[in-house]
Amino acid sequence: MPTKTLPYHGHSTLNLDIVINDIQKRISNVLIDTGFIHSIFGLKLPIEYSRYAKSLKTGPIKMVDGKSVDVQWIKAFIRGVQDYILVNQIPISIIFMTGNPIIGINFLKRYKICFDGPNNQTVLELDT
Amino acid sequence: MPSNGLKSRSMKLLLVQPRQLGTIFENMMQFQSGNQLVADAFSEMAQNIVYPIAITPLDEFENTFERFLTPFQTEVTNILELISGQKIMGKKIHEIEGNEFEKFIGQFQSMVERDSHTEPMLRNVFDFVVALNEYVKVLITNSENKPDILDDVLAYKIDVNDLQKYVLGSLMAYFCFLILLAVSRGVYALPSQPNNLDVLLPMVLSIGKRYNDLLLSYMKAIDALCNRQRINQIKPLIHTNPKIAGIVGRALISELPEDYKVKNRDRFIAIDYGGNIMVEADTLEELDAELDQKNVRIDCYIDRLGHNYITRLDS
Known part of the structure; x- marks a missing residue:
């Protein structure tokens, strides 16, 4: 089974190959965030990436600070992780917001992931 | 002055x-x-x-x-x-x-x-x-x-x-x-x-x-x-521009017939920017899935009738 070992220093990041409306993009330094849990959204990307989307859904979403903001999202696919091409592309809803890229539980829950603090590494088992 | x-x-x-x-x-x-x-x-x-x-x-x-x-x-x-x-x-x-x-x-x-x-x-x-x-x-x-x-x-x-x-x-x-x-x-x-x-x-x-x-x-x-x-x-x-999409989307939602809005209160709807209702559903997940299933290729605005927001994002 393909295993990817990532450095861990309080957090880990990975590189993702995604497909938005038939356009392939490599996203670097995507933060692994097990606190990003949502029934629809699985990947958060900077707003600039929305330009690759041919059509977008927009709606008001309540944020942690209580404010309601209009955000846009789209269904896309994760094609690969850390240079490994997944057996099946994984559908994922990308929400476009300011800030760094974040991958959440919607994607991570499909795999085994182990944060090994003492050894400063994170091990991700893909396509198990 | x-x-x-x-x-x-x-x-x-x-x-x-x-x-x-x-x-x-x-x-x-x-x-x-x-x-x-x-x-x-x-x-x-x-x-x-x-x-x-x-x-x-x-x-x-x-x-x-x-x-x-x-x-x-x-x-x-x-x-x-x-x-x-x-x-x-x-x-x-x-x-x-x-x-x-x-x-x-x-x-x-x-x-x-x-x-x-x-x-x-x-x-x-x-x-x-x-x-x-x-x-x-x-x-x-x-x-x-x-x-x-x-x-x-x-x-x-x-x-x-x-x-x-x-x-x-x-x-x-x-x-x-x-x-x-x-x-x-x-x-x-x-x-x-x-x-x-x-x-x-x-x-x-x-x-x-x-x-x-x-x-x-x-x-x-x-x-x-x-x-x-x-x-x-x-x-x-x-x-x-999501802000503009929101402004226009909300304006179009506000103009839907009042009886429709009362009848569908709490439901989720998707409309295009011509004001046409594309999908209705009881949950956001259902609505989102149906839009994807229909392979909708135009921009749309999603609203929950009678509510200020459609979901929360806590992270």
Whole structure:
């Protein structure tokens, strides 16, 4: 089974190959965030990436600070992780917001992931 | 309220050729000395905005700009009131027909385009004038005998605070820009000179441009909502700007028949920007899945009837 070992220093990041409306993009330094849990959204990307989307859904979403903001999202696919091409592309809803890229539980829950603090590494088992 | 030629003078400033920029700032300073209110505002800005710019790290500045703006809200509101009472081409603004004002802007644009030596900054100043013009048009249309666009703004739940912020941001950024430019050309002296003017000028200019873009986007959205046939024209804007998509989407939702909204209260609906309902569902997940299943390839707005938001994002 393909295993990817990532450095861990309080957090880990990975590189993702995604497909938005038939356009392939490599996203670097995507933060692994097990606190990003949502029934629809699985990947958060900077707003600039929305330009690759041919059509977008927009709606008001309540944020942690209580404010309601209009955000846009789209269904896309994760094609690969850390240079490994997944057996099946994984559908994922990308929400476009300011800030760094974040991958959440919607994607991570499909795999085994182990944060090994003492050894400063994170091990991700893909396509198990 | 004093009301001597701010608008006519500021317009005159912008009509000067780029090589006469020195004259622009001499005029600006002359005008400054002729109006205590504006003089105070300029002076305050120079002291309290330009210096923080000079000591704030570049990447942080844009985010903190709005904090510097807040204390000047009153001054800028006063300046805007002055502007709306000033004379351009011998007439007060509210006496000028829309096409005359457009003609004036057009003349300026063609002058900018004709002059091969035009500096990019002058183009940005021109964008600023256009944005301000749009704002002033709202003020004009708000007069007693014309349709009240501001009512429409409120009806469509456009955030007037945002609108004010963008006007304020545009004005302040360009006032700062003008002050810095005047300092760099040696026609105006600050009590202590910022030592990184070469860096500050493009930064302030880019901030001004950002606020202009936001202001113009808002104005285009208001215009499209008041003239529905123009919604098609702003579809690219809807696609790239979630705030505008939200404004237009909410306006379209608010116009759905009342009995439909009552009957479907708490349900989720997706509409396109022509106002057509595409999908209805009891949960956001169902709605999202159905849109994907239908392979919908146009932009749509999603709302939960009777609610201010469709979901929460806690991380």
